[in-house]
Amino acid sequence: MPESPLRAQRRAETQRAIQAHAVRLFSERGYDATTVTEVAEAAGVSAMTVYRHFPTKEDLVLVDELGPLVAARVAASAGVRPPVRRIGQALVESATAVTGDRFLLARLQLMISTQALRARHLDNHYVLQQAIVDALGADAGDPFDAEAAASACLAAMHTALVRWAQDDGRSDLAGLVAKALAAAVGDPVRDH
Amino acid sequence: MPESPLRAQRRAETQRAIQAHAVRLFSERGYDATTVTEVAEAAGVSAMTVYRHFPTKEDLVLVDELGPLVAARVAASAGVRPPVRRIGQALVESATAVTGDRFLLARLQLMISTQALRARHLDNHYVLQQAIVDALGADAGDPFDAEAAASACLAAMHTALVRWAQDDGRSDLAGLVAKALAAAVGDPVRDH
DNA sequence: TCATTTGTGTTAGTCACTACCAACTTGGTA
């Protein structure tokens, strides 16, 4: 599958256009008050095309770019001792990487204010949790303990994300994540 | 509003009948493969009646009896020192209270295996989280820290619930919750 | 007994989403 470049580019363009119009309309009129047909019209395509690029309406907002970052950083931190600290450091570092992303902020604000999006977003933590457990490797002890640690760290990070979105992205995201983790699982940013 | 007893009783009966048939059918055929109309027919009512008693199909499974228990126990534990320990103790105690509830177990297994239910269930943690923060009271320090601690503890408990449901309720739920909390936020069952 | 409230059923409608089929465009090939 050599993936001819012209087709891939066109596909990526329409995909981005659809998502951009969707997030804009959702932010303006509200998620529930905006139909997929309206998004399609704004993007200049048919409703069918929207569903071909995004399996559900929720997926127009829910693209997780943070997940792969976190998993990669966890895998790279094999030296650090307690799993919660490995995960915590990875989360703080990943938070730093996305600071300043206005599009992510807009989508995050939608996710927090809309029930359907909020629910699916939290469910995505499930996938990320498993990715983190896998990234921890075999030497992280009991898988159950690793799952519990990962889910707790993700929940704490989510609290920070909510606060950041409420502050309209003005506060320091990495600092918030570190503070939330400190309150939940103890001080994880203290370097070994 | 004196709530005439005969009407209240009939209402509670139909409500319970609808939910029982719903959970049974969902467990047998799968949540997505069962329509609300089928649930209504099994319960001997019309589809409209189902929607009058349960706002959405998901609510046929998602009734949170654990939430009020946890919030009450947190409020009653004003003496304990760190918030995470207050919350952790409340969660372990509440877990003990629901051990042996087969209906809860069946619903939990549905929640875990079905994406829509899983997502909504996790979103309900949001409400419970706020209830816990309120129950902690004003002396619990920074509200943000309390939110982070509560969400992390709930996430750890959820990991225990998942494991318990996978074990078909055979394992010790309170023990699992305590173990998950220990792995995530440190040992919370150690008595002060 | 009578008026009010409440529970229920019916119908028609919106919207997310799917299956199926037809048309067009692109990419490589004879």
Next chain:
DNA sequence: TACCAAGTTGGTAGTGACTAACACAAATGA
């Protein structure tokens, strides 16, 4: 250049969750 295969799109019809509006029956309170 002509042509075939594959990918992209649009239209139509359908399912299912959910809502609104109207009518009917039963139960409550006077």
